[in-house]
Amino acid sequence: MSFGLIERYRDRLPFAPEDPVVSLGEGSTPLVHAPALSERVEADVWLKYEGLNPTGSFKDRGMTCAVSAAVREGAEAVICASTGNTSASAAAYAARAGLRCAVLVPEGKIATGKLAQALMHGARVIVIRGNFDQALTLVRELVERHPIALVNSVNRFRLEGQKTAAFEIVEELDELDALCIPVGNAGNITAYWKGFNEVGRRPRMFGFQAAGAAPLVAGAPVQHPETVASAIRIGNPARWEEAMDAMTSSHGAVRAVSDAQILDAYRFLAAREGIFCEPASAASVAGLLAHGAGGAQRIVCVLTGHGLKDPGTALDQVAAVVPCEPELAAVERAVLA
Numbered sequence: 001m002s003f004g005l006i007e008r009y010r011d012r013l014p015f016a017p018e019d020p021v022v023s024l025g026e027g028s029t030p031l032v033h034a035p036a037l038s039e040r041v042e043a044d045v046w047l048k049y050e051g052l053n054p055t056g057s058f059k060d061r062g063m064t065c066a067v068s069a070a071v072r073e074g075a076e077a078v079i080c081a082s083t084g085n086t087s088a089s090a091a092a093y094a095a096r097a098g099l100r101c102a103v104l105v106p107e108g109k110i111a112t113g114k115l116a117q118a119l120m121h122g123a124r125v126i127v128i129r130g131n132f133d134q135a136l137t138l139v140r141e142l143v144e145r146h147p148i149a150l151v152n153s154v155n156r157f158r159l160e161g162q163k164t165a166a167f168e169i170v171e172e173l174d175e176l177d178a179l180c181i182p183v184g185n186a187g188n189i190t191a192y193w194k195g196f197n198e199v200g201r202r203p204r205m206f207g208f209q210a211a212g213a214a215p216l217v218a219g220a221p222v223q224h225p226e227t228v229a230s231a232i233r234i235g236n237p238a239r240w241e242e243a244m245d246a247m248t249s250s251h252g253a254v255r256a257v258s259d260a261q262i263l264d265a266y267r268f269l270a271a272r273e274g275i276f277c278e279p280a281s282a283a284s285v286a287g288l289l290a291h292g293a294g295g296a297q298r299i300v301c302v303l304t305g306h307g308l309k310d311p312g313t314a315l316d317q318v319a320a321v322v323p324c325e326p327e328l329a330a331v332e333r334a335v336l337a
């Protein structure tokens with residue numbers, strides 16, 4: 001029997017015992033020590049493997065709360081703008097709750113697995129000829145006119161759910177000096193900081209953006225964000241102020257990493273740590289490798305989503321398969337080459 005995070009942390013979440021709970025058993029993800037990475041950065045590094053949530057990303061932590069709250073309020077439908085994972089998660093939790101779900105995604109930029117999930121769970125998938133920022137502006141306007149619950153991370157229940165990842169980390173680590181995390185719409189870093197503060201712990205928060213989509217680093221919105229890390233291809237983060245506050249008040253920083261650095265870290269994690277995350281997730285590790293974490297000795301990198309979400313990018317990165325005749329000599333040559 002596995003319990004979801006509302007059951008596990010109800011005393012610290014805005015849900016009463018009699019409230020409806022829509023759960024797929026999210027949260028309680030592994031915190032895995034990373035020996036190869038630790039050796040490279042000469043510190044102790046753990047990976048918070050959020051790809052092991054039910055739909056394969058941390059978005060499920062927020063979505064169990066957002067959809068449960070929507071049901072409590074009597075909503076019949078939910079909507080979100082998404083670079084992919086929010087739509088997969090919203091579609092799954094909406095299906096579970098018997099709600100209708102619509103998602104707006106940017107044209108051509110959504111990873112195959114995420115699209116398959118949203119469609120399989122029965123969401124109406126609307127492809128916008130534009131980017132994520134435009135899609136978010138549109139859904140925010142739409143919910144002003146219609147009784148549909150918005151489940152992007154502008155929804156406060158999303159952050160409430162996502163802060164529980166910080167609880168899980170401090171329950172496992174007595175000491176933590178720094179957290180490294182990818183930043184897109186900046187909801188997750190905001191949620192972690194809230195969670196840490198609620199338990200009186202204040203690790204330094206290092207946020208990493210893709211160089212082609214790094215508005216917080218530039219200090220201004222980016223009109224045409226571009227990066228291989230599609231989950232953080234966002235030019236105007238909704239939680240801008242809160243994220244900057246988390247990094248400044250924790251004496252952390254926000255920095256950019258190039259797509260090449262992201263892909264290096266992505267391959268390194270798969271090949272050396274045995275952990276397959278998606279490209280956006282690898283930005284946390286790419287950032288640690290490129291910029292360090294202010295001399296911190298005990299570091300957690302958040303791996304936000306599973307590598308299986310985006311098989312296309314993976315296959316572009318690796319050696320081709322080895323064709324072989326079904327004969328022992330040929331197999332021997334192929335195996336031992």
Ligand SMILES: *Cc1c(COP(=O)(O)O)cnc(C)c1O
Nearest residue numbers: 085184185186187188231304305
């Ligand atoms: C949503 C997402 C992010 C970015 O999180 P924000 O809260 O938007 O900053 C990073 N990685 C993955 C895999 C995501 O799905």
